[in-house]
Amino acid sequence: MRPDPLKSGPGAAAAAPGHEHEGVRPGHRLLRVPGVTALLALIASMLVIRLATLGSYPLMDTSEARYGEIARVMLTTGNLVTPQEIPGTPFWAKPPLYAWLSVASMRLLGTNEFALRLPSFLCALGVLALCASWSYSLGSRRTWSERTGAVLLAMAMLSTSVLFFVSAGAVMTDPSLALCTTWMLAAFHHAAIRGSRAPIWRFGFFVAAGLGMLAKGPVILLYVGAPVAIWTLWQRRLGWVWSALPWLTGTLLAGLICVPWYVLAEARTPGFLQYFLLGEHVMRFLKPGWGGDLYGTAHAEPLGTIWLYLAGALGTSTLLAAAAALGSARGWMRAGPRRFAIEPEHALLLLASLVPVVFFSFAGNIIWTYVLPVLAPLAVLVADFLVPRIEHVARRRFAVLGTLVAAAMLLGIAVFTWVPRHVAVHSSxxxxxxxxxxxxxxxxxxxxxxxxxxxxxxxxxxxxxxxxxxxxxxxxxxxxxxxxxxxxxxxxxxxxxxxxxxxxxxxxxxxxxxxxxxxxxxxxxxxxxxxx
Structure with missing residues (x-):
């Protein structure tokens, strides 16, 4: 096996995580992690609430009901190639992965809100699992307690963030996209940075790329391709990255997953590729108030609005992200730009969190769901920064837990009171x-x-x-x-x-x-x- 570049440096070959608790049973060891009970209860509560309410309110116009209707039409017509909002009228705005997942769910559970929303919930679970793996593998110098605490804090941040919670219970394309982008980024971390040879990472990177093209199209290149390319150039690891991943066979695998559908879609409804690739992926972002949208109106917003959307998507976790950013800035000022170093694995997290947001800062048409794929790497990054600084300081732990509990309470109140009333007046x-x-x-x-x-x-x-x-x-x-x-x-x-x-x-x-x-x-x- 090839040496891992991150484990070959001085001090990087620390003992496997858990040495500080040798002889301690795993269950008891977990309970020794500061705040673990509160974090586990918080994560479990949010997941239970989300799952229990999937079918408790109707589909809301316009977007959620539209995607639900497209899936229903696909189920009744049996046409799995061309999404249709109205039978006979193709829907070119999005690829069909979300509809395929919804159709599969409805075949098992019937045509109802729970079945339609369940795939989004399962995608959210997948994102949480990937974040756990990603977070746990960061930093060979950390103790087992710090690793576990970072995993739980990242999962708690995600599960209590407004957009993640909402998208986990809504019929939309973004949860499947977020699963694909998180899988790709975590796979790149494990395979190209940590040197893992596991197929789920080396080939999973390309499987997720192919599925991402079926989830929302080439925009996955922005969320993953741009951060990975910048990271590779920044770290000067082009040769290592080339050898760490099977680029030739992997690209072929990704193409086998997505290209057949694109060919069939264009053959069935000529003009699809021009509208989808040029209109939805170029004109929508470059031309404010783009008038070529066939399915509504373009969401023209002032430049930079995406940062407000990010803050709203995070909810109270914005305070945690701000604390991490402020702490990093203080470290940079104390050490000076020449002595302040960022680990390669943290550099990837930083780029994955910021590059898409910076791009959308200059885009003419945006909606708040565009920040969903950056929430996972951002949560992992913030948690990894905060845990070593709060683990042994009780008041800091209480402040972090209080922030997350406040978010959970607000979301719980909203989902049981405001959401049903709001949805009812915007649904038929x-x-x-x-x-x-x-x-x-x-x-x-x-x-x-x-x-x-x-x-x-x-x-x-x-x-x-x-x-x-x-x-x-x-x-x-x-x-x-x-x-x-x-x-x-x-x-x-x-x-x-x-x-x-x-x-x-x-x-x-x-x-x-x-x-x-x-x-x-x-x-x-x-x-x-x-x-x-």
Whole structure:
């Protein structure tokens, strides 16, 4: 086996972790780690809360319901190549990995919110496991207690961060991307920095790359490729990196995983590659307010907004990250730039945390989920810095634990109180339930007045809703049937009543239900039918 460059230097060949506790049973040794009980309880609580609430509230418009509906359509049509938001209309904005995972889950558990969100939760578990492995392998000079404490603190930071917690229970593309980026970065650390020959790292790097291309596309090169390339040049280890990973066979493996789908997708729906590669990966970031978005509007934000998103994504852990940054800055000032050295493994963590954020600082269109893949390396980096400095100082431990407990309490309160109310007013699940209940005694077709029905309306009606943009045509169906049901924006209710009174006096309009986005009306006959 080739020597590990990080273990060949002076003082780097310390005894295997755990020597300071020889003869101590593993369970007792774990309990000796300062704060371990609180951290384990915190991590377990967040995971249990997240798992228990996966199916407790409906899909919310627009993004989550859209991805849920795409998965439902894929399941019902059997078309696993072309994601479709509406049958017959391809959805080019994202590759299909999230939909494949959701389809597999729904085949096992049925078409429901729990099944749709479960893949995101499993991806989050994978990220936590990778972070644990990554964190534990850092720094051969650390004691077993410090290693274990850093692992638990990193996992606690992640599980209590706002964006990680939210994404672990939402139907979206980002959790699978975060799993792939974390796997790639951890694999590079183990294989190229620590010298591991394990296939899960050497070949896993390329498996994760191929899956990442199916999760969200070439953007994975920004999250992983750029930090790895900069690290290699910075550390002057091009030759070592080339020999540590099977680049030729690995690249072929990654291509075998992702290229067939891209070829099939373009063959089935010509124009996909141009829109997805050029539009979604170039124009979206370089052109503020990009008008070529086929599935909504570009999220134009002031330059640098991504840093606010990062702070919001971390939640109270922003304080821990700030403390680590301040401590590093003090160390740099005390030692001076020439004497202050950063370990290669920490350099990778730093680059993986900062390079994507710096890039998005200059991007014209961003959303807060873009920072999800950087949370894992950032948590590992911050935890590795803090643990040696708080392990034997009780007040510092209490401050860190208090910060994390506060985050957990706020997230717990939100998921049981604010989230259900917020989601309910931005989802059509309740209105569809009212429509189904009404059709038991008064059957009728559900029509949406507009060009495209909200995704949650399509999902919960199993695709039964008809979208009709023209008011006359939408009302015409009710004139010929015993009953009809019309979903529309609440501010158009008076327009419907006036139209019915003037043009279709034989029809009565009654409100069944409404939320902040939609109203549901029942249109039924009260007089003789109009002329055919």
């Amino acid at each position: 699940a309740g209105l569809v339930a009212q429509w189904r209940e009404s059709t038991r005694s008064a059957p009728g077709v559900l029509v949406y007045l507009g060009r495209k029905a909200p995704a949650s309306l399509r999902f919960y009606s199993d695709g039964a809703v008809q979208a009709i943009p023209d008011l006359a045509r939408a009302m015409q169906g009710s004139d010929r049937a015993s009953d009809g049901y019309l979903a529309l924006a609440p501010d158009r209710i008076d327009e419907i009543r006036r139209y019915a009174a003037a043009q279709l006096p034989a029809l009565a309009v009654s409100a069944i239900g409404a939320n902040s986005d939609l109203a549901l009306l029942r249109i039924h006959r009260v007089g003789p039918a109009g002329p055919p």
